Amino acid sequence: MTKFVFSIDDAGSGGDDMIESFRRTSRHLESRGIRGTWFFVPYAGGQPVSDGWKRAALEMRDAGQDIQLHGRTHGDCYEFGPPNFPATRIVPDFITQFEARREELLQRYTVANLRGWMEQGLEVFERDLGIRPTAFRAPCGAVSKAMYEALAQLGIGVHSCMYISAVGYEHLPHLSSRLEQYWTDTIPHRPYRWYSGVIEAPILNEYTWRGASARSDDYLKLAREDIDRVVTESPVAIILMHTHGIADSYEHAFRLIDAVMEHVAANGYGEFSTVKELIESGEMAAAATVEGPDILEV
Numbered sequence: 090m091t092k093f094v095f096s097i098d099d100a101g102s103g104g105d106d107m108i109e110s111f112r113r114t115s116r117h118l119e120s121r122g123i124r125g126t127w128f129f130v131p132y133a134g135g136q137p138v139s140d141g142w143k144r145a146a147l148e149m150r151d152a153g154q155d156i157q158l159h160g161r162t163h164g165d166c167y168e169f170g171p172p173n174f175p176a177t178r179i180v181p182d183f184i185t186q187f188e189a190r191r192e193e194l195l196q197r198y199t200v201a202n203l204r205g206w207m208e209q210g211l212e213v214f215e216r217d218l219g220i221r222p223t224a225f226r227a228p229c230g231a232v233s234k235a236m237y238e239a240l241a242q243l244g245i246g247v248h249s250c251m252y253i254s255a256v257g258y259e260h261l262p263h264l265s266s267r268l269e270q271y272w273t274d275t276i277p278h279r280p281y282r283w284y285s286g287v288i289e290a291p292i293l294n295e296y297t298w299r300g301a302s303a304r305s306d307d308y309l310k311l312a313r314e315d316i317d318r319v320v321t322e323s324p325v326a327i328i329l330m331h332t333h334g335i336a337d338s339y340e341h342a343f344r345l346i347d348a349v350m351e352h353v354a355a356n357g358y359g360e361f362s363t364v365k366e367l368i369e370s371g372e373m374a375a376a377a378t379v380e381g382p383d384i385l386e387v
């Protein structure tokens with residue numbers, strides 16, 4: 090039995106159209122009897138949470154949606170560590186931009202600094218949303234050893250942003266256009282114990298990035314194939330989505346959600362949950378039976 094999670098990034102960021110995406114997607118999930126895990130940016134663009142986002146987040150929290158921390162400002166793609174795959178494949182310029190600012194950026198990645206940034210986010214969550222986050226997702230998959238240590242010190246025991254598969258971006262014009270299953274062997278395909286004892290719950294894949302709707306059938310097929318495989322390797326599977334990717338085509342995004350749910354139900358593969366529930370039930374900790382590899386340079 091595998092527990093599946095729809096995790097959606099970048100809530101808290103953007104204007105009314107993104108608030109609408111947050112609301113509509115939450116309502117869609119609720120209409121199917123499930124809830125999502127939303128990774129919410131506490132200081133999007135360096136600004137306090139707007140009234141519109143606050144109202145929407147409180148509404149969703151009360152409806153049982155799981156809202157967790159997603160970085161601090163999300164101002165660039167190296168907030169908590171150097172740029173990482175697949176962000177560097179989606180936007181190759183991230184590497185040159187990072188190199189140009191290397192000395193300045195490396196000074197960010199101290200435990201004290203990153204912990205201070207996380208504490209600011211926790212304060213916003215407590216004050217504006219009445220939520221104590223239990224999981225963290227660094228923006229753009231940019232992580233560092235100091236980030237994991239800071240999480241451990243704050244008692245946040247679960248992080249999620251390493252990818253098992255990033256085939257979900259291959260439809261982009263500069264990439265291969267091949268939507269065939271490809272999984273990395275660099276990391277385990279299930280939650281694993283990583284730096285400072287924090288559990289990394291890897292992302293299975295994303296099937297609803299901007300532009301994916303033009304290949305909707307191919308993405309449904311890829312999602313089913315990934316699910317057929319992940320249930321043989323992991324008791325937890327985290328699917329990634331983004332508010333803006335969903336808003337790019339609600340039709341495709343909701344079709345994908347329904348197809349995934351139908352595939353899981355038809356095959357008796359398991360159930361849907363949230364990261365919060367999996368942490369509270371102990372299932373996330375129980376799933377992390379393996380150690381992660383020592384691969385981070387910073």
Ligand SMILES: [Zn+2]
Pocket residue numbers: 098099159163228229
């Ligand atoms: Zn993000």
